[in-house]
Amino acid sequence: MLECHPQTLRLYEREGLIVPYRSHGGVRLYCDADIELLRRIQRFTQEMGVNLAGVSIILRLIEQIEELQDEVTRLRDDITRGPKALGPARTAPPKGRSVRVRIQGAEEREAQ
Numbered sequence: 001m002l003e004c005h006p007q008t009l010r011l012y013e014r015e016g017l018i019v020p021y022r023s024h025g026g027v028r029l030y031c032d033a034d035i036e037l038l039r040r041i042q043r044f045t046q047e048m049g050v051n052l053a054g055v056s057i058i059l060r061l062i063e064q065i066e067e068l069q070d071e072v073t074r075l076r077d078d079i080t081r082g083p084k085a086l087g088p089a090r091t092a093p094p095k096g097r098s099v100r101v102r103i104q105g106a107e108e109r110e111a112q
Contacts, residue, residue, distance in 0.1 A: 044058060
């Protein structure tokens with residue numbers, strides 16, 4: 001399954017790299033996602049020589065990349081569905097408020 005010394009697991013937990021579920025008796029329980037994360041950490045530390053501070057940074061960056069990829073996917077879906085997916089457009093300003101738009105260079109063009 002996973003060859004990892006219990007002290008190493010405790011160290012990873014102290015460093016905040018992994019947060020296993022705890023039973024009522026305090027026993028650490030690892031799910032499949034935890035095991036995959038532990039394998040990833042081992043790969044970084046043992047095969048690539050990355051220290052635990054570097055592993056922490058790498059894991060945060062991977063998480064951010066995944067979140068951004070999800071956002072890009074959502075935005076692409078919105079574009080594919082077209083403007084109607086963005087909701088109704090406001091055609092008039094709210095009552096009691098006027099909108100003034102100033103276009104730079106418009107006065108110069110009118111005078112010419």
